[in-house]
Amino acid sequence: MTEEILSILDPFVNKAMKLGADEVELFARQRKQKTVNFEANNLKSAVSTLIEGVGIRVLKNKSLGFASVNTLKKNKINEGLKEAFAIAKVSPPEEFYILPKKQKITQIPNLFDEAIINISMDDAIEYSNNLLKSSLKIDSRISIDSGNFEATEDYFAIVNSNGINAFDKKSDFSYGLFGMAIDGDDIGSFDAEFDAVVNESEINIQKTAEEFGNKVLQNLNAKKTESFEGPAIFSPDAAQLVFYLVIEAAKASNIQTGSSYLQDKLGDKIAVDNLSLIDDGTLPNSPGSRSFDREGVPHKKLNVIENGTFTGVFYDTFTANKENLKSTGHAGGSFRNIPNISTTNLDIKPGKISIDDIISEIKHGILIQRISAAPDPISGDYSGAIKGGKLIKNGEITGTLKEVSAVGNVFTGLKNISSISKEQKPFRGTPSWFVPYIVIDDMKFIS
Amino acid sequence: MKEILQQVIDTRPDGVHVEARFHQRKKIEVRADKGKLQRAIVDDFAGIGIRVLYSGAWGFASTSKIDKASIFETFNDAFAAAKNLAPSMKEKIELAPIKPISGTFKSLGKDPLANHSIEERVKLVTDIDKKVLNADEKIKGSLIFLREYHNHRIVMNSDGSNVEVFDSKPDIYVQAVAHEAGKIMPYMDARGMCGGWEIFKISPPDKMIKTAVNTAIKLLDAPLAKGGKHTVVMDPKVVGIISHEAIGHTVESDFVMSGSAAKGKIGKKVASEHVTMVDSGEQDYASGWLPVDDAGVEAKKTVIIEKGVMKSYLHSRFTAHHFGVEPTGSERAFEYNDEPLIRMRNTYLEPGDFKREELFENIKFGYYLVSPGGGQADSSAEFMFSMPETYEIKNGEIGSLVKNVTVTGNAFEVLQSVDAVANDWRLEMGNGHCGKWQPAKVDGGGGTTRAIALVSGSVGGK
Numbered sequence: 001m002t003e004e005i006l007s008i009l010d011p012f013v014n015k016a017m018k019l020g021a022d023e024v025e026l027f028a029r030q031r032k033q034k035t036v037n038f039e040a041n042n043l044k045s046a047v048s049t050l051i052e053g054v055g056i057r058v059l060k061n062k063s064l065g066f067a068s069v070n071t072l073k074k075n076k077i078n079e080g081l082k083e084a085f086a087i088a089k090v091s092p093p094e095e096f097y098i099l100p101k102k103q104k105i106t107q108i109p110n111l112f113d114e115a116i117i118n119i120s121m122d123d124a125i126e127y128s129n130n131l132l133k134s135s136l137k138i139d140s141r142i143s144i145d146s147g148n149f150e151a152t153e154d155y156f157a158i159v160n161s162n163g164i165n166a167f168d169k170k171s172d173f174s175y176g177l178f179g180m181a182i183d184g185d186d187i188g189s190f191d192a193e194f195d196a197v198v199n200e201s202e203i204n205i206q207k208t209a210e211e212f213g214n215k216v217l218q219n220l221n222a223k224k225t226e227s228f229e230g231p232a233i234f235s236p237d238a239a240q241l242v243f244y245l246v247i248e249a250a251k252a253s254n255i256q257t258g259s260s261y262l263q264d265k266l267g268d269k270i271a272v273d274n275l276s277l278i279d280d281g282t283l284p285n286s287p288g289s290r291s292f293d294r295e296g297v298p299h300k301k302l303n304v305i306e307n308g309t310f311t312g313v314f315y316d317t318f319t320a321n322k323e324n325l326k327s328t329g330h331a332g333g334s335f336r337n338i339p340n341i342s343t344t345n346l347d348i349k350p351g352k353i354s355i356d357d358i359i360s361e362i363k364h365g366i367l368i369q370r371i372s373a374a375p376d377p378i379s380g381d382y383s384g385a386i387k388g389g390k391l392i393k394n395g396e397i398t399g400t401l402k403e404v405s406a407v408g409n410v411f412t413g414l415k416n417i418s419s420i421s422k423e424q425k426p427f428r429g430t431p432s433w434f435v436p437y438i439v440i441d442d443m444k445f446i447s
Numbered sequence: 448m449k450e451i452l453q454q455v456i457d458t459r460p461d462g463v464h465v466e467a468r469f470h471q472r473k474k475i476e477v478r479a480d481k482g483k484l485q486r487a488i489v490d491d492f493a494g495i496g497i498r499v500l501y502s503g504a505w506g507f508a509s510t511s512k513i514d515k516a517s518i519f520e521t522f523n524d525a526f527a528a529a530k531n532l533a534p535s536m537k538e539k540i541e542l543a544p545i546k547p548i549s550g551t552f553k554s555l556g557k558d559p560l561a562n563h564s565i566e567e568r569v570k571l572v573t574d575i576d577k578k579v580l581n582a583d584e585k586i587k588g589s590l591i592f593l594r595e596y597h598n599h600r601i602v603m604n605s606d607g608s609n610v611e612v613f614d615s616k617p618d619i620y621v622q623a624v625a626h627e628a629g630k631i632m633p634y635m636d637a638r639g640m641c642g643g644w645e646i647f648k649i650s651p652p653d654k655m656i657k658t659a660v661n662t663a664i665k666l667l668d669a670p671l672a673k674g675g676k677h678t679v680v681m682d683p684k685v686v687g688i689i690s691h692e693a694i695g696h697t698v699e700s701d702f703v704m705s706g707s708a709a710k711g712k713i714g715k716k717v718a719s720e721h722v723t724m725v726d727s728g729e730q731d732y733a734s735g736w737l738p739v740d741d742a743g744v745e746a747k748k749t750v751i752i753e754k755g756v757m758k759s760y761l762h763s764r765f766t767a768h769h770f771g772v773e774p775t776g777s778e779r780a781f782e783y784n785d786e787p788l789i790r791m792r793n794t795y796l797e798p799g800d801f802k803r804e805e806l807f808e809n810i811k812f813g814y815y816l817v818s819p820g821g822g823q824a825d826s827s828a829e830f831m832f833s834m835p836e837t838y839e840i841k842n843g844e845i846g847s848l849v850k851n852v853t854v855t856g857n858a859f860e861v862l863q864s865v866d867a868v869a870n871d872w873r874l875e876m877g878n879g880h881c882g883k884w885q886p887a888k889v890d891g892g893g894g895t896t897r898a899i900a901l902v903s904g905s906v907g908g909k
Contacts, residue, residue: 039704041537041705043532043535043537044505045498045505045528045786046504046506046528046529046532047506047507047508047528048506048509048524048525048527048528049508051784064486065487066488067488067489067490067491068488068489068490068492069491070492070494070511071511080491087489087565090564090566091484091487091569092484094484121527125531125532129535143706144705145702145705179705180706187707187708187827188827189826189829190825257480258587259588259624336490337476372825374823374832374833378631378633379631383833385823387825403829405853405903407903
C-alpha cells in the first residue's frame with residue numbers, strides 16, 4: 001500500500017457527506033508478513049500473509065455507525081459505507097460523539113526500515129531457526145513449546161470529513177518463544193520471552209534466547225515454603241501485572257463508566273514519591289510509536305503518574321469531548337472495530353538502587369518472576385499463583401518456590417513500594433513497556 | 448469458488464499435499480454500558496488460506512482477494528514457503544492417512560440470526576441495559592454485550608475431502624455492578640452457543656438480568672471463604688473450565704511433544720474411576736461444534752480419560768503420524784489467514800449415576816462452585832481460577848454466598864479426588880474464547896462433580 005490509497009479513500013468522504021452524513025472517517029490498513037513458526041523443538045511452518053481492509057465510521061444525526069471490509073476494492077468499501085449508514089440509522093444518538101479536527105502531523109523518525117521490503121522467506125527461516133537453535137543450545141533440559149520470527153510491513157491511511165488525510169508506515173521485526181525446562185519428572189513452570197525492533201540491524205536473537213533460557217531453567221527444582229508476610233520484589237515481568245491495572249484505571253473510557261479505581265483521583269497522591277509513569281508515542285525507533293493514532297490525531301507525551309501523583313488520563317476524541325478536552329492521541333485498534341483507548345510506549349521511571357543491592361537488603365521475602373492471577377480490574381484485589389518465585393533469606397536467594405501464592409491489592413501496593421531498581425527491562429512491541437524491578441512491602445504469601 | 452480451489456489442488460506438482468480453505472466470518476457486535484450504546488458494528492472478514500506440505504515442511508499463505516489469479520498466486524507463495532523451509536527441518540513432517548470426507552453441514556439454529564435486524568439487536572441490548580440499571584438502587588453500573596460469528600467455511604484437501612460448513616455462534620453477556628458504602632461488586636452472567644436467536648429462549652434475558660443483579664447485590668455483604676483444602680461441588684460450567692484449561696491443554700499433542708504433564712501418561716491411571724473425559728465436535732448446539740476440522744479431517748468424539756485411565760491426546764495429522772495413532776479432527780484455524788493448530792472443541796466429563804442432590808449429602812462443610820471467572824493453568828497442570836459465584840455447603844445444605852474465591856491445585860490431583868459425578872450433564876461454557884496464539888470458540892461441561900480442592904478466600908477482605 002502506498003500513499004495512493006488516499007485517492008481511493010477520499011471520494012468516499014464526499015459520497016458519504018452527499019448521502020447526509022454529519023461526519024465520516026475511513027481508516028485503511030495493510031499488513032504484509034513473513035512468519036516462520038516452530039513447535040515442539042522443531043521448525044513447523046513458513047507463512048506469508050497479506051491482510052488489508054477499511055474501517056468506516058459514519059455519524060448521522062449524532063448516531064454512530066461502523067462497518068469494516070477486508071479489502072481495498074471500491075465496490076466493497078461502498079457496501080461497507082452503506083452498512084455503516086444502516087447501523088447509524090438504528091442507533092440512539094450520543095451528543096458527545098465527534099471525529100477529530102485536522103492537526104499538524106509530524107513524521108516520527110526511524111519507524112520504517114527499508115530493509116523490510118527485501119526480507120526474503122529464507123531470511124525469516126534463518127532468523128527463526130537461529131532463535132530455536134540458540135535457545136536449545138543453552139541447556140539440554142530446555143524444551144520449546146512454540147515460537148516464531150515475524151517480519152511485518154505495516155501501512156496506515158486515514159481520511160475524514162474534517163480534512164484529516166494522512167499516511168504512515170512501520171516496519172516490525174518481532175520474535176519470541178514459549179516453553180519450559182524439564183529434568184526427568186520435574187516439569188518447570190512455563191515462561192515466555194518476546195522482543196520486537198524497528199530496524200533489522202537491531203535484531204538480537206541471542207539475547208532473547210538467553211533470557212528465555214534463564215527464566216525457565218530457574219523454574220526447576222522448585223520447593224514449597226511456609227506461609228509468611230514480607231517484602232516481594234516484582235520482576236519487570238511480574239510488575240507488568242501491577243502497572244497493567246493502573247493503565248486500565250487511567251483510561252477515560254473506564255473512568256467515565258465508573259469502572260476505575262482512579263475515578264475522581266486526578267491530582268491525588270496515589271503512589272510513593274519516586275514513582276513516575278510516562279506514555280510517549282513520539283519516541284523515534286520504537287515499535288510502540290506511530291506518527292498519528294487510529295483517528296489521525298498525533299501522539300503526545302503524557303505524564304500519567306508524576307512523583308506519585310496521578311496527573312494524566314488517556315483520552316481519545318470522544319471521551320475527551322465529553323469533558324470538553326482535547327484527545328491525548330491515544331485512540332488505538334484495528335480497522336475491524338471502532339477505536340478504543342490504547343497506550344504506546346510506557347516508561348516506568350527507574351530508581352537509583354541496583355537489583356543486587358535490593359536483594360541484599362531483604363531479610364525474608366520473595367522475588368516474584370511471574371504471577372498467574374486474574375485481578376479484579378476495579379478494586380485491584382488479586383490472589384495469584386507465584387511462578388518461578390525465589391525465596392530470599394538474609395540477603396541471598398536460597399532457591400525456587402512452588403505452590404505459593406501472593407495476595408494483595410494493586411492500588412494499595414503502589415503506596416507500599418519501598419524500592420525501584422535502576423535496571424529497567426524493555427518489553428518492546430505494540431505497545432512497548434519499560435519496567436524496573438519494584439519492591440512492595442508487607443505482602444501476604446500463602447502456601 | 449469451489450471450482451478454483453479444486454483446480455489448485457488438481458494442478459499441484461508431484462509430492463505436494465494441499466489444503467485449501469475459504470472462510471467468511473461476519474462478526475456482529477452490539478454493546479451498551481450504563482445507559483449508553485457503546486458500539487454496534489458489522490465486520491466482514493473473508494478470504495482463502497492455502498497450506499502446502501512439501502518435502503516435510505509446511506508452507507501457508509492467505510489472501511482476501513478472491514479471484515482465480517490471486518488464489519493461484521497464494522498457492523505459489525505457500526509452495527515457495529514450504530520449499531524454502533524444507534532443507535532446515537530436523538524432523539520431517541509426515542501426515543497420518545485419513546478417510547476423505549465430503550458433504551454440507553449446517554448449524555444455524557431454529558431461528559437463524561440472519562432473520563433478525565441490526566435494529567432488533569440494538570433494541571434488545573439497550574433494553575437489557577436499562578432493565579439492569581433500573582433493577583435496584585444499588586446497581587450503578589452495567590455492561591451488556593452481544594457478539595455473533597456467522598461462519599461459512601469450505602475445506603478441501605488433496606486427499607479428496609470436500610466440505611462446506613455453515614454455522615453461527617452467538618454470545619450474550621449481562622453484567623451488573625453493585626455499589627454500597629465504597630464497595631464495588633460486579634457480577635456477570637453469560638451464555639454462548641452454536642445456533643440462532645433461540646439463545647434468548649434458552650437463556651432468557653430477564654433471567655440473566657435477575658441473576659446478575661441479585662448476585663452482585665448479595666456479593667456486597669458476602670463474607671470471605673475460609674482458606675484451605677475443602678470438599679467442593681462443581682457445577683457443569685466449572686467442571687468444563689477445569690477440564691478444558693487444566694487437563695485439556697496438557698493433552699494437546701503439540702504441547703505433549705514439548706513435554707507437558709500428560710507426556711507418557713497414556714494407559715496410566717490419572718484420575719478416579721468416576722472420571723471419563725471427552726473432547727468432541729459432535730454437539731451441534733454447542734460453541735465447539737466442528738463436523739470437520741480445517742485440515743479436512745472428520746472431527747470425531749475423542750475419549751481422553753476413560754474411567755480414570757488416560758486413553759488419548761488430541762491430534763493433528765502430523766502428531767497422529769508421530770505417535771502412530773489416528774488423527775482426532777482437532778486442527779482449527781480461527782479465521783482464513785490463521786494456520787490450523789491443535790485446539791479443543793467441546794470438552795466435558797461424561798455423566799455419572801448420582802443425582803445432583805446426592806452430591807451435597809454428608810458434606811459437613813464445603814463449597815459449591817457455581818460460576819468460574821478468569822484463570823490460568825500451567826504445563827504441570829497446576830491451575831488457578833477465580834470463582835465469582837461460590838456458596839458455602841453446611842451439613843448437606845447450600846448456604847450463603849461467599850466472595851473473592853480462588854480455587855487452585857493440580858488438575859490431576861483434583862481428578863484423583865473425584866468421588867461422584869451426577870447425571871445432570873450439560874454443556875454451558877460456550878461464551879468467550881480459548882486463546883492459544885489465536886482464539887477459538889469452545890464449549891465444555893459435564894455432570895455436577897464432587898472433589899477436593901484448595902480454596903483461598905482471604906483476598907481483599909474489605
